[in-house]
Amino acid sequence: xxxxxxxxxxxxxxxxxxxxxxxxxxxxxxxxxxxxxxxxxxxxxxxxxxxxxxxxxxxxxxxxxxxxxxxxxxxxxxxxxxxxxxxxxxxxxxxxxxxxxxxxxxxxxxxxxxxxxxxxxxxxxxxxxxxxxxxxxxxxxxxxxxxxxxxxxxxxxxxxxxxxxxxxxxxxxxxxxxxxxxxxxxxxxxxxxxxxxxxxxxxxxxxxxxxxxxxxxxxxxxxxxxxxxxxxxxxxxxxxxxxxxxxxxxx
Amino acid sequence: xxxxxxxxxxxxxxxxxxxxxxxxxxxxxxxxxxxxxxxxxxxxxxxxxxxxxxxxxxxxxxxxxxxxxxxxxxxxxxxxxxxxxxxxxxxxxxxxxxxxxxxxxxxxxxxxxxxxxxxxxxxxxxxxxxxxxxxxxxxxxxxxxxxxxxxxxxxxxxxxxxxxxxxxxxxxxxxxxxxxxxxxxxxxxxxxxxxxxxxxxxxxxxxxxxxxxxxxxxxxxxxxxxxxxxxxxxxxxxxxxxxxxxxxxxxxxxxxxxxxxxxxxxxxxxxxx
Numbered sequence: 001x002x003x004x005x006x007x008x009x010x011x012x013x014x015x016x017x018x019x020x021x022x023x024x025x026x027x028x029x030x031x032x033x034x035x036x037x038x039x040x041x042x043x044x045x046x047x048x049x050x051x052x053x054x055x056x057x058x059x060x061x062x063x064x065x066x067x068x069x070x071x072x073x074x075x076x077x078x079x080x081x082x083x084x085x086x087x088x089x090x091x092x093x094x095x096x097x098x099x100x101x102x103x104x105x106x107x108x109x110x111x112x113x114x115x116x117x118x119x120x121x122x123x124x125x126x127x128x129x130x131x132x133x134x135x136x137x138x139x140x141x142x143x144x145x146x147x148x149x150x151x152x153x154x155x156x157x158x159x160x161x162x163x164x165x166x167x168x169x170x171x172x173x174x175x176x177x178x179x180x181x182x183x184x185x186x187x188x189x190x191x192x193x194x195x196x197x198x199x200x201x202x203x204x205x206x207x208x209x210x211x212x213x214x215x216x217x218x219x220x221x222x223x224x225x226x227x228x229x230x231x232x233x234x235x236x237x238x239x240x241x242x243x244x245x246x247x248x249x250x251x
Numbered sequence: 252x253x254x255x256x257x258x259x260x261x262x263x264x265x266x267x268x269x270x271x272x273x274x275x276x277x278x279x280x281x282x283x284x285x286x287x288x289x290x291x292x293x294x295x296x297x298x299x300x301x302x303x304x305x306x307x308x309x310x311x312x313x314x315x316x317x318x319x320x321x322x323x324x325x326x327x328x329x330x331x332x333x334x335x336x337x338x339x340x341x342x343x344x345x346x347x348x349x350x351x352x353x354x355x356x357x358x359x360x361x362x363x364x365x366x367x368x369x370x371x372x373x374x375x376x377x378x379x380x381x382x383x384x385x386x387x388x389x390x391x392x393x394x395x396x397x398x399x400x401x402x403x404x405x406x407x408x409x410x411x412x413x414x415x416x417x418x419x420x421x422x423x424x425x426x427x428x429x430x431x432x433x434x435x436x437x438x439x440x441x442x443x444x445x446x447x448x449x450x451x452x453x454x455x456x457x458x459x460x461x462x463x464x465x466x467x468x469x470x471x472x473x474x475x476x477x478x479x480x481x482x483x484x485x486x487x488x489x490x491x492x493x494x495x496x497x498x499x500x501x502x503x504x505x506x507x508x509x510x511x512x513x514x515x516x517x518x519x520x521x522x523x524x
Binding site for chain 1: 285291294302305306357366367368370374457458463464
């Protein structure tokens, strides 16, 4: 019996070791990766199927905000273009809205801040696991899309940013369900002050039902497209391209 | 002893649904735990409430000082160099991530990869638990074997059972036909409390589901509380599993293994007084 137990324990230890290297081998298999990536599509379809498309993210009371709203990713875009815009107080900055639209727009920060705004105190959830609550003020994206006359053939909005990671420009994309959601805004203020550089000045996306990496900062251009192919590596976002994060970041 | 054991009756102890679910879980919980530890490594701090980030108070943190790994729980600091917070990877490099390479999937830092594993296997886990619960209602496993009745909740019997466990005196003869009270309580705790809590807290970390079902946030005390409870429930399941495997090894591992593979289990012979 003792022999058997010893054999069992040894077997279990060997088995565990085998499982560990086995997991890494599986992790390197393209077919297995495609298989577990199926869950992402399932998550998007099932969440969309069983939840209301217009369901609002929770909005918090002012006293429920984080004492410090940390930033993440780029804290200071280093390109000469951005540095010049920043030095000029973003007076020369323009947001382009183009692609599959009837009337391409070019909007200054002054024009954006003069538009009807939405304020919301929401929770920002990073894919890493932390959360911070802050108050955002910005222009509802749906109104801008109507002003630009987005064509019915547009399926995605691609957000082009001023910051570079290495040599690759940051970009992100969402579909029209999230684009037209009432809490999806282009925010220019955080906690009643103009957006700090670390949080994406002068303008960033808020897409409240998804994780932080979708909330593109340092916006330069919003492009309406019928496909995500042809931008970056075609997966719809910087982190999606380089690290394999999910395009749908609702989980 | 062997002769007498061979004459003991075999009983059909584990139904097909139980056996299937058990072996699926061996794989699935193993993957969920280890990919979960990798996800934890991306932000090795836990908080209570709705928000929580680097400038906020963490109740648990695995970190590294310049020359040591430490686990901090409240005001308690435990040195964990070599295991948590500071360890050496297979290439001989010192790493300061929370959980070491042998405890995570994938073994080197990859949050996106770990999320793919975790969110795919979570589906198998959740549907598996649901299927097991439905099957066990239908085949009356819950009603017959997992019922918390007077036998299970009588303090005297529990005390007696606890003493038996401490002495590793396992039930024999007719007594062994049923799960003992501590066994029933731990199975019920895992199946109906810890595992459902893992699913509920996991769902509560999804910002998409938060919008659709904000009551989950209220029920669990906010997203960061849900993340903490997710971790605590996972630790509870790990502790259960360790004790579970130990008791299997100590109570006739081959008989127990056969029971969980074929369903048939040999009743241990009545202990001679």
